[in-house]
Amino acid sequence: MKPLDQCLLYGFVDSAYLDGRDPAELCRQLCDGGTDLVQLRAKDWPVDDIAQLAKRLVPIAAEAGVRLVINDHPKIAAEVGAPTAHLGQEDFFDAGHRHVAEVKTSGGALELGLSSHAPEQAERACEAGADYVAIGPVFATPTKPGRPPVTLNYVRWAATNIDRPWFAIGGINLDNLDDILAAGARRVCVVSAILRAPDVAGACRQFKDRLLSAAH
Numbered sequence: 027m028k029p030l031d032q033c034l035l036y037g038f039v040d041s042a043y044l045d046g047r048d049p050a051e052l053c054r055q056l057c058d059g060g061t062d063l064v065q066l067r068a069k070d071w072p073v074d075d076i077a078q079l080a081k082r083l084v085p086i087a088a089e090a091g092v093r094l095v096i097n098d099h100p101k102i103a104a105e106v107g108a109p110t111a112h113l114g115q116e117d118f119f120d121a122g123h124r125h126v127a128e129v130k131t132s133g134g135a136l137e138l139g140l141s142s143h144a145p146e147q148a149e150r151a152c153e154a155g156a157d158y159v160a161i162g163p164v165f166a167t168p169t170k171p172g173r174p175p176v177t178l179n180y181v182r183w184a185a186t187n188i189d190r191p192w193f194a195i196g197g198i199n200l201d202n203l204d205d206i207l208a209a210g211a212r213r214v215c216v217v218s219a220i221l222r223a224p225d226v227a228g229a230c231r232q233f234k235d236r237l238l239s240a241a242h
Contacts, residue, residue, distance in 0.1 A: 027088075027091050027092070027093060027109065028062065028091070030093075030137070030157060030158055030190075030191045031190075031191045032062075033062035033063055033093070033191065033213060034062055034212065034213050034214075034234065034237040034238065034241065035060065035061050035062050035063075035213075035214065035216070035230065035233050035234050035237055036061070036062065036063040036064075036065065036095075036193050036195075036213065036214065036215040036216070037056040037059075037061035037063065037064050037065070037215075037216060037220055037230060038056075038064065038065045038066075038067055038215070038216075038217045038220075038221065039052050039053050039056070039064060039065070039066050039067070039079075039083065040065075040067045040068075040217055040221060041067065041068035041069065041070060041071055042067075042069070042070075043217065043218065043221035043222065049066075049079055049082075049083070050079075050082045050083060050086060052221070052226065053083045053086045053087065054086055054090075055226040055227045055230075056092075056220070056226060056227070056230060057086065057087060057090035057092045058090075058227040058230075059220075059226065059227035059228065059229065059230020059231050059234065060230050060231055060234040061092060061230050061234075062092060062093065063092065063093040063094075063095055063110070064083070064087055064092055064093070064094055064095065065094075065095040065096075065097050065112060065215075066079060066080055066083060066094065066095065066096050066097060066108075067097040067098075068097075069097075069098075073099065073102070076096070076099060076102060077099075077102045077105065077106065080094070080096055080102055080103070080106045080108060081106050083108075084106050084107050084108055087108075093109050093110050093137075094108040094109065094110065095108065095110040095111065095112050095139065096108050096110070096111045096112070097111075097112050097113075098112075098113065098114075098117060099111065100113070100129045100130070100131075100136060100138065101131075103136055104130075104131040104134055104136055109135070109136065109137055110136065110137040110138070110139065110157070111129075111136060111137070111138050111139070112138070112139040112140070112141070112160070113129070113138065113139075113140055113141070114140075114141045115140065115141055115142065115143070115147055115151075118140055118154070119150065119154075123154070124154060125154050125155050126138040126140075126154055126155040126156060126157070127155065137157040137158075138155075138156060138157055139156060139157060139158040139159065139160060140154065140156040140159055140160070141159075141160045141162075142159050142160060142161060143162070143163075143173070143176055144176065144180070145180065145183050145184075145187065148161065148184060148187070148188055148192070149187075152188065152189060152190060156190070157190070157191070158190060158191040158192060158193065159184075159188060159190065159191075159192040159193075160192070160193050160195050160215060161176070161180060161181060161184045161188075161192050161193065161194050161195065161211075162175075162176055162180075162194055162195035162196035162215070163175050163176060163195060163196020163197060164176060164177065164178065164180070164181060164194050164195065164196045164197060164198065164206065165196055165197030165198065165202065166196075166197055167196045167197040167217070167218070168218065175196060175197065176196070178205060178206070178209040181194050181206060181209040181210060181211050182209045182210055184210070184211070185209065185210025185211065186210070191213060192211075192213065193211075193213040193214060193215045194206050194209075194211040194213070194214050194215070195214070195215035195217075196215075198214050198215070198216050198219065199216075199218075199219035200219065200232060200233065200236070203233070203236055204236075207236070207237075207240045212237070212240060212241055213237070214233070214237065216233055219233075220233070
């Protein structure tokens, strides 16, 4: 598994985009396409169902050298052996946490990423010890209905102010990827543009190739 700062493409197994597909097979396709991280996001599922699916995805991601990220549930990540968990601002700070060490299991090596929607939130996430920070939504996205886009200005700010790996997220597709890269992003999270593609692995490769070109 490559270090976080070498990870470029962040994909998702999102319950809202399964469309009847087997999530384990979707995870394989993401891994085959060169995704560096795969987040399991199932906002509307019972915790037990998320844990059961996480157990199925752990060996798939591990075999491919890909980080499996469990959204919203650090305890599940620790229980199933996933290396990483992700929390939103409200799930972390509004829950009373001030540092990621409060969420990580004692002695565990769990990585924790935090979402941010403004510079002060990103600064707070860094101060709290987040292993990576998500920056967005850059563009309007159905994944986050009602949340106004943070625009490329926030991406530009992140490029000069964040001292750890960060990922632009929100409405990113192959048509606007160049704008994201020009603003200084080198890592992106992509949901619908990959999960809605006819060829999931192929879509991953297209994103990954563009990201690799920008990284050199």
